[in-house]
Amino acid sequence: MTLRLELQKITKKYPSVVANDGVDLSVQPGEIHAVLGENGAGKSTLMKIIFGAVEPDAGTVLWNGKPVRIANPAAARQLGIAMVFQHFSLFDTLTVAENIALGLPSDTKLAELELRIAETAHQYGLELEPQRHVHTLSVGECQRVEIVRALLAKPQLLILDEPTSVLTPQAVSKLFETLRKLADEGCSILYISHKLDEIRALCHTCTVMRGGKVTGVCDPREETDASLSRLMIGAEPPHFSHRPHTPGASILSAHDLSLSKAHPFAVELCDINFEVCAGEILGVAGVSGNGQQELLAALSGEDPRAQANAILLEGKPVGNRPAAWRHAHGLGFVPEERLGRGAVPEMGLADNILLSHQTASTIEYGMIRSGGIANTAKSIIERFHVKAGGPKALATSLSGGNLQKYIVGREVIRKPKVLLVAQPTWGVDVGAAAQIRGELLALRDEGCALLVISEELDELFEISDRLIVMSKGRMSPSVKTSQASLDLIGRWMSGLWDQPATISEGERHDQA
Template identity: 75%
Template sequence: MTPRLTLRAITKRYPAVIANDQVDLTVLPGEIHAVLGENGAGKSTLMKIIYGAVKPDAGQMCWNGTPTTIENPSAARQLGVAMVFQHFSLFDTLTVAENIALGLPAGTRLDELAQRITSTAAEYGLELEPQRHVHTLSVGECQRVEIVRALLAKPQLLILDEPTSVLTPQAVEKLFGTLRKLAAEGCSILYISHKLDEIRALCHTCTVMRSGKVTGVCDPRRETAASLSRMMIGAEPPAMQHVDRQPGETVLSVTNLSLAKSHPFATQLTGVSFEVRAGEILGVAGVSGNGQQELLAALSGEDPRAESATVTLHGEPVGRMNAAGRRARGLGFVPEERLGRGAVPELSLAHNILLSHQTSATVRFGMVRFKAIAEIAAAVIRRFNVKAAGPHASANSLSGGNLQKYIVGREILRAPTVLLVAQPTWGVDVGAAAQIRAELLALRDAGCALLIISEELDELFEISDRLIVIAKGRVSPSIQRADATIDQIGQWMSGLWSDVDSEASHAQA
């Protein structure tokens, strides 16, 4: 069988690193081929080379047996290559339909395209509103746009980078069924994921990369999660030590919080009530776009429209207090958007420290203490093993996973009494994910109250003490992690919790 794609000795050098070092890769027609590696291993660079977004310094590419040079993404799309990037390539001021139209032939009618988007999204279980502006979407909803845009192109090769992080377990199964159907029809799929169980369940072949080089090729169906981890990072991730503890007093309380939509496509919050106590982790499950963004904005102070008494911090009403006031009272916050909100892309890692560390140690008499912020940045890099050229490296020079480690580490070093975290390990390799989760548990054990929003149910079950679900702007009763099941939480993510569940869960809480 003639391979769909063949790479030979692909090399890409940057000033501080060799991103791809003599990489070989072969993908057959109808094959679902995983590319596995820790953050910074060179996976994303390799995918961008295939898609024409990055030019290699050396090596050869063959497409359907013919030597090929892909000059740009437009040429890649003409060949039949579609890609869903980890960092999205969407214009905030355009609608979903307008963004998708940019990759289609000139003259495409937007009304017909909107119908195709709606039908394709429904077919794959990815809810989308074609007329909605991208700046009103959550990160998860942006990922849905990228996936639907790729599927509309009916590609010969589909590149997917972390495609399931926004889906319920049921939707993941539906997407897997779709991908298997595409593969059976001859479409080749390059699948990047840090979820080893997904790779073992879905993929036919797995190429493992480490430090820019290929370290092995295997059939993941014949491997265990532990053996794949050893191939990827040279060791198994440390076992998680989650010891149940008796929580302390209530630190963050939300009582009957209702907020009207801040824009036409926002989610209205209705009657949201819960509490987070010192020394516990409250996990919030839910499909992206069900009010997570709006809830975090109300809790962090980005949206100070709530009635003052509906949100209390250490017993003090803060519903109308701004973000700076809440930070001064011990609140920390890790947003889901890394670039643009969690970090300023063009600024150095040291300068990005100022986004959350504005104290007398970093700013005195209105003057920034540059040595101090560089030392804090260096401490985050060391403690969290961030792969970066140093404190003066720009935030956008880091891979997605390394930037996530940096942002989480920056907040943890503040020693907050309350920490809000959205998607703590999205796009982070298994070793780094284990480290972040261990640090969050250590913060809990030190008495911090943590609220963690994640679409990763396995993650929530691993680190949470209690769980709630958010669906359509409403919040379920809380349930002890030990009493919950993934199937039950998956059903609740569709808004299906009953009065019986409510009474039982309140009693357990």
């Protein structure tokens, strides 16, 4: 059988790193092929080469048995290659439909395209509003746009980079059904994920990369999470323990917090009530686009429209206080958007320190202490094992996972009283994810109150002391993690939380 795609000795070098070093890869028609590796292993560069976004320095690409030069993404799409990037390529000021139309023939009728988008999104359980502007979407909703755009092309090869990070367990199952159907119809799929259980459940073949080189090819269905981890990082992932911890006083709370829509496509918040105490992690589950973005804006101070008494920080009314005031009084924030909000792309890592560190070690008499910010950046790079060319490296030069480690580290070392975290390990490899979760637990043990929003339910079960769910701008009651199950939280994510929270021993998450 002729291979759908074959890469021979692909090499790509950058000034400070060899991203791909003589990489070989073979994908058959109808094969779901995983590419696994830690952050910075060279996976994304290799996928960009296949999609024509990056040109290799050496090597050969064979498409359906014939040598090709994929000069740009348009040439890739003509061949039948579609890709969903981890970092999205969407224009904020255009609608969903207008963004998708950019990759289609100029005579495409927008009204017809909107219908096709809505039908495809509904078919695959990825609900979208075609007329909505991208700047009003959450990260999760942007990922849905990218997936639907790729599926509309009916590709021969579909490249997916972390496609399930924003989906419920039910939606993941539906997506897997879709991918298996596509594969049965002859479509080849290159699947990048750090979720080892997904790779083992879905993929036929797995190519493992480390340091820009291929370290092995295996059938993931015959491997364990531990053996895949050893191939990927040379060891099993570091372990951390979630020890029971007695929480202290309430640090951050919301009382009947309601907010009208800030824009036509926002989610209205209705009667939000919760509290998070010192030495506690409160996990917030929910499908992206159900009010999490609006809640974080209200809690962080980016949206100061709330009534003063609707949000309390250490008992003080802060609902109408600006973000800078809350930050100065001990509130930390890790937003879900890494580039553009979590970090300024074209600034160095040291300069990005100033987004959250404005103390005597970084600013003195109104002047920036360049040595101070460089030392702080260096300490984060070393402690969190960030692969970067030093404190002066531009934020945009880092892989998604390494930039995430840096942003989380920047907030953790501040030792805030309260830390709001959105998607702490999105797109982060298994070893780095374990480190980040361990750091969050250590911060909890030191008395910090943490509110963690994540679509990774396994992550929330691992680190949270209590869980709540957001659905359509409303918030469920809280439930102790020890009394919750994936099935229960999955039902609550649909807004069904009128049943008792306590469940039988046989249904508990740790028995699943």
